[in-house]
Amino acid sequence: MRPRPRALIAAALTAVLISGCAVGTPESQSAEGEITVALGASPVNLDYTSSSGAAIPQALLYNVYESLFKLDANGELQPLLAEDYVISEDRLTYTMYLRQGVTFSDGTPMDARAVKYSLDRLDEWTTAPGGLLSVIESTAIVDDHTVNVHLSAPDNMLLDNLAGPGGTVFKPGTEGELASTAIGTGPYTVESYTPGTTLRMVANDDYWGGEPPAERLTLDYYADMTAQTNALLSGGADVGLALQSPELLSQFEDDPAFVVHEGTTNGEMVMPINMRREPFDDLRVRQALRHAVDGDAVREVAAEGYGAPLNSLVPPTDPWYDDRPDPYPYDPDRARELLAEAGAEDLVIDFKVPSLPVYQTTAQVVASQLRDVGLDVRTETLEFPAVWLAQVFSGHDFDITVINVVEPKDVVQFSNPDFVYGYQNPEADEILNRARTGDPDDYVPLMREYANLVSDDAAAHFLYLTPWLTVSRADIEGVMPNLAGESYDMTQMRRTTDQNTGQDGS
Amino acid sequence: MVIRILRQLGVFLLTALAASVVVFTLLSVVPGDPAEVALGTSATPEALEAQREAMGLDQPAPARYAEWIMGLATGDFGVSAVTQQPVIDELAPRLGTTLLLVGAGMGVALIVAVPLGIVAAIRHNKPDGAFFSGLSQLGVAVPAFLAGILLITVFAVHLRWFPSGGWVRPGDGLGDLLRHLALPALSLGLVQGAVLARYVRSSVLDVKREDYLRTARAKGLSPNRALMKHGLRNAAIPVLTVSAVQLTVVLIGAVVIERVFVINGLGDLLLMKIDTRDMQSVQAIVMVLVLAVLLINLIVDILYTIIDPRLRERA
Numbered sequence A: 001m002r003p004r005p006r007a008l009i010a011a012a013l014t015a016v017l018i019s020g021c022a023v024g025t026p027e028s029q030s031a032e033g034e035i036t037v038a039l040g041a042s043p044v045n046l047d048y049t050s051s052s053g054a055a056i057p058q059a060l061l062y063n064v065y066e067s068l069f070k071l072d073a074n075g076e077l078q079p080l081l082a083e084d085y086v087i088s089e090d091r092l093t094y095t096m097y098l099r100q101g102v103t104f105s106d107g108t109p110m111d112a113r114a115v116k117y118s119l120d121r122l123d124e125w126t127t128a129p130g131g132l133l134s135v136i137e138s139t140a141i142v143d144d145h146t147v148n149v150h151l152s153a154p155d156n157m158l159l160d161n162l163a164g165p166g167g168t169v170f171k172p173g174t175e176g177e178l179a180s181t182a183i184g185t186g187p188y189t190v191e192s193y194t195p196g197t198t199l200r201m202v203a204n205d206d207y208w209g210g211e212p213p214a215e216r217l218t219l220d221y222y223a224d225m226t227a228q229t230n231a232l233l234s235g236g237a238d239v240g241l242a243l244q245s246p247e248l249l250s251q252f253e254d255d256p257a258f259v260v261h262e263g264t265t266n267g268e269m270v271m272p273i274n275m276r277r278e279p280f281d282d283l284r285v286r287q288a289l290r291h292a293v294d295g296d297a298v299r300e301v302a303a304e305g306y307g308a309p310l311n312s313l314v315p316p317t318d319p320w321y322d323d324r325p326d327p328y329p330y331d332p333d334r335a336r337e338l339l340a341e342a343g344a345e346d347l348v349i350d351f352k353v354p355s356l357p358v359y360q361t362t363a364q365v366v367a368s369q370l371r372d373v374g375l376d377v378r379t380e381t382l383e384f385p386a387v388w389l390a391q392v393f394s395g396h397d398f399d400i401t402v403i404n405v406v407e408p409k410d411v412v413q414f415s416n417p418d419f420v421y422g423y424q425n426p427e428a429d430e431i432l433n434r435a436r437t438g439d440p441d442d443y444v445p446l447m448r449e450y451a452n453l454v455s456d457d458a459a460a461h462f463l464y465l466t467p468w469l470t471v472s473r474a475d476i477e478g479v480m481p482n483l484a485g486e487s488y489d490m491t492q493m494r495r496t497t498d499q500n501t502g503q504d505g506s
Numbered sequence B: 001m002v003i004r005i006l007r008q009l010g011v012f013l014l015t016a017l018a019a020s021v022v023v024f025t026l027l028s029v030v031p032g033d034p035a036e037v038a039l040g041t042s043a044t045p046e047a048l049e050a051q052r053e054a055m056g057l058d059q060p061a062p063a064r065y066a067e068w069i070m071g072l073a074t075g076d077f078g079v080s081a082v083t084q085q086p087v088i089d090e091l092a093p094r095l096g097t098t099l100l101l102v103g104a105g106m107g108v109a110l111i112v113a114v115p116l117g118i119v120a121a122i123r124h125n126k127p128d129g130a131f132f133s134g135l136s137q138l139g140v141a142v143p144a145f146l147a148g149i150l151l152i153t154v155f156a157v158h159l160r161w162f163p164s165g166g167w168v169r170p171g172d173g174l175g176d177l178l179r180h181l182a183l184p185a186l187s188l189g190l191v192q193g194a195v196l197a198r199y200v201r202s203s204v205l206d207v208k209r210e211d212y213l214r215t216a217r218a219k220g221l222s223p224n225r226a227l228m229k230h231g232l233r234n235a236a237i238p239v240l241t242v243s244a245v246q247l248t249v250v251l252i253g254a255v256v257i258e259r260v261f262v263i264n265g266l267g268d269l270l271l272m273k274i275d276t277r278d279m280q281s282v283q284a285i286v287m288v289l290v291l292a293v294l295l296i297n298l299i300v301d302i303l304y305t306i307i308d309p310r311l312r313e314r315a
Helices: A005-018 A055-060 A112-124 A128-132 A158-162 A225-233 A283-292 A295-302 A332-341 A357-372 A386-394 A410-415 A426-437 A440-456 B002-029 B034-042 B045-054 B061-073 B087-122 B127-141 B144-158 B174-208 B211-218 B223-260 B266-275 B279-307 B309-314
Strands: A034-039 A069-071 A077-079 A082-087 A093-098 A136-143 A146-151 A188-194 A198-203 A216-221 A258-272 A348-354 A376-382 A403-405 A460-473
Touching (some): A034 A225, A225 A460, A258 A295, A376 A386, A386 B034, A426 A440, B002 B279, B034 B045, B061 B279, B223 B266, B223 B279
Antiparallel strands (some): A136 A146, A258 A460
């Protein structure tokens, strides 16, 4: 019998279909001074200037790389590499005073030259943080530890954005090597990264902030959630982050060897409604979809009741969060009325669902509730991310979809008409523009107004705020409960005793 | 014989070349844009353009194929546009893991199949022979991943004799490696062993009816001795052919089994790379699998000539 390459590929693709979930393999057992962290989705490489994916900055920002400012666990802005700043009268020049005596992990000093190099390179970024800082027109070195940042227009979001990946200070001349090496000023340095499997960090003994609390951090990536919890149970991991399956948490809750942390993220599970298509350009139809789907019921099924309700794209950790009641609470009768008014009772809905398990469960509840109000919902599963991005995100070929949007302050995405929502409202754009460029005192109230207007326009259904669930062994302290920004801050994590309580096993 | 082997080598190279075209073409029509996946939901049209250029996707397909195949010819798998690491660095350690798994799986298959098949053939009209035959029929019906899940449920979750998954590198302790290897090797091997046993059985039954066996028995050998002495070598030829096919099935089965048992092998890497549309890596892995299958067939073809002198004379 002759080999058949096509049969081979078919078999490989069948394998993809059969295995619903990806996996990585645990490699490490914690030694003394070492903390092993089990995570889910893995970074594709180490370069967040050219590769998207929350996993890269989550692992590297603040831990390996440092930015000019930092968002703490409560979402408050703190100084980091910039100790202080002065804003000019016209709000177009920010003078940054840099922390002195800071070096990169290879010994190169972190100075004004490095900051200028990093900020000047922002327009070469292909990922979002570069675009968020496009307001920076030029930078100028004042002296070794002072930099002037000139803006093309005032921007009240500048400092927040400089606390994210965009504010990272890179070692000058490293732009070609970022995918595989990470030379930062943070408390840990990257020793090695095996893509999809293990990221090993070691303490940076010359760290400006003093000796890091752990000698080593080993990040093991598990795309399979059962394997991730098994690693914790068998002692293969000390901390399990971002547990994707809340139903597996119960086995830790009654066990004194573990602590369960229930925190928040800025990941919002949303149901974008494609306003480019009829009849979804009709506000009444979108309102009906909001009334028809009960976010709490979705959260109960998809997140086991963890997380929090939402009624706009603003998490409670953002300053412009508004705890007003939902403008479109769950009300199937009202949904039917609105659909009748709009003449859309016989609507057939093209529901494109990403292939990950959490979206599948979310979609089941959403679809069944939409069917309850008489809509004909046709769900179609698309491979995530590749096919979903091509068809839904770029191709705009959908009526509704579900997606967890994780970027901080992502409500501004509604101002981009090419974004998945296709939302266009000149009044909203005007409010956002005033918020960003106007009087800083009006910034927070105007942002609140903007987020509420977008929600009133029913540009999407805001289903729930995704939880950030962490399990740690009882001897680990300094575990951050929340994911407030784009970084997961592991700089305080330490073992209280030298004893390694993990047992052998896998 | 040399000419025969050279001819087979030529067929091997041509098939490999044809396979590379198929692999490249199929992968270029897979939906999803690698640049889009790299940038995710933050992509702007300008950024996508820049990313495509950086990844070399702006080149026409024939140019990309030519570059790839020229690299392959010199043993260079290229650099992944996604991880920006040489593809071979990620591929090589995982290939070792998968080969070990496949070897162990095939070992189990042979250990199961040969005795089971021979017994089923010798006693084909007796109840126990029929039982073994039925057992192999049952095994044929169970796919490897299901066998894996069943084995995990029984031996890892309930009895806790073996770990439910994971892997230990050979350098880190042989005993531990064997414990991790046991269940995946069994899931791959039992099913293929059952399939193979049926071929062994029918092949042995065939030779039992041959004239030369009757002659051997006429010389005074007992039926079983005659079979052992003169029959099995002849029965081995069709079994060898099927084993080669089975080996390729085990290789592909390993892709799935690695997922089930959380093993860091080539299959696991392949699925990860498909997710991120890391086409250089996917091409390389699929091509390695194709080459492995072709190589197995080449070796089997050469083995025929060694086992069966008749083929030597014909060539």
